[in-house]
Amino acid sequence: MTRKWKYLAALTGGMLLSASVVAAEPSPAMLANACGGCHGTNGASAGPSMPTIGGQSAIAIAEAMKGFKSGDRPATVMGRIAKGYSDAEIDAMSKYLASQKWVGVGQRADAAMVAKGKDLHDKNCKRCHLENGKEFDENATVLAGQWLEYLQIQMDDYASGSRKMSEKKAERMKKLSRQELEALAQFYASQK
């Protein structure tokens, strides 16, 4: 058999194989696994500026992705990536990631700042970010054990006005100073 014939036969085999997969859609795991290169396996991040998304609220993940997609939420690469998915795909991958185990990283933080953050949390945040940020209410996110660097970047975006908020949240956030936002970030990061 000549090389050319072998190649043709191999090509035909390849085409037959492809033809059998046309109908299906990418599975939720297929969609979500690709996120792991930046957000960690099953969304448990090991890098301090990348948020852990595994075990996060499905509504919050989907809202974030749709915000990145529309440009409502400020982004670097996430805006470019989120545009690659339909809303149905975003919902599917968000549910898949939400079903994973939340792996919080209790980080060491300044004790005085943590205490101050706890106080601010109790006064301002605990109605939505339940149980010191360990649980969530509707579209609020899990914050306990989230990476400090990531929380700080978000606080910066809130303070500068580049990240939009609900009226309810904006009302509370505008009363907080930069230092108070830092105390809140440190408080959540210190939780396990």
Added chain:
Amino acid sequence: MTDIKRRDFFKLMGGAAGLALAGCAGAPMVSSTGEMMPKTGRRVVVIGGGYGGTIAAKYVRMSDPSIEVVLVEKSKQFVSCPFSNLVIGGSYQIGDITIGYDKLASNHGVKVVHQEVTGIDAGAKKVVTAGGTLSYDRLIVSPGIGFRFEELEGYDPKATPSAMPHAWKAGEQTTILRRQLEAMKDGGTAIIAVPTTPYRCPPGPYERASQMAWYFKQAKPKSKIIILDANPDVTSKGALFKKGWDKHYKGMIEFRGNNKVVKVDHKKMAVDTGVEEIKGDVVNVIPPQRAADIAIKAGLVGEDKKWCPVDATTFESTIAKGIHVIGDACIAGAMPKSGYSANSEAKVCALNVVALMNGKEPIPLSGINTCYSFLTDKEAVSVAAVYKVDGGKIVSVKGAGGVSPDLSTLEAQYARSWIKNILVEMST
């Protein structure tokens, strides 16, 4: 073998398996040392413990723990090519980008075998190593790149890389290049020779130039860098690199497109473009590339004799049945030869190897590439894309992806977390 005997042999083996075997005529037959670990159940063997292989091994185990996975990798440790330019520049240490394989074994039950693969017997479904053979039901090959040294006149594969390091496989080569830069006099010239595309990591040479310049600016400000590029222009993130060079290293980096190095002389520390000979104090020759030796030996490369053609959904070789090729070695359509692509391809391949082994239909591909390049130690740029299969080919999803609008310290912050995440994902 006579023609008649060969025909009978094909009949015996069945069409595709016979073809695959014929494709690896150069590979050794089953070694006399025998089976290394007799197979008791279903087994996937993975060749190569880099960005693709570690992830493929782990995700097969995560998707179906009833499948045994054996990862065959020569080295005990893996040094990442991504971020190795920052080691060359001096803002990262080699230990920051080095990982081991222990936890893939303890966390996921991946059986790691440190052997060099010398051949693949596609017909008998065996991988051949010096320590014996390993039988498989499906094989995932993620061997990375090899070099086409023969296209550079005067290149001695043994002696030249010590004098003119390529540093395009990270590790000792990275360290040699760094030491040469440290030893270079102020006012010296460093040359980077860039091969014709496709090669591993399209923006890599330009990030390297940036990191060398970052180091020179602090330690040897009278020095300069000449990029001799076989391609007409900077092949990736061109506008951003040029903007960064202008902003931080004005007059230090000279880019010469369409300057293909065809001849090297490591004794004279000179490279030749066919038009002129240029000497450097540090000469980083990145040779033209192809799939790694094992892919060539096993007959997995296509008509171009360089890269491995694969099915766009399963990454199964279109030449050899039961063998999947991922990462830099394969032809993955729009997905570039990058670490993130290899990671993403490995996950797609793992899910589909499991699907095929369980008699299920393959799942359509959904993939991502994200690639950061550093202009200094604090500013980075990125390119990202999302992929799907259309018409049997991997294509970028329209309307998504693209490059950074500008140099960014925030992107550098994300990049530093990216390398942590991806190396942790590969090693735990």
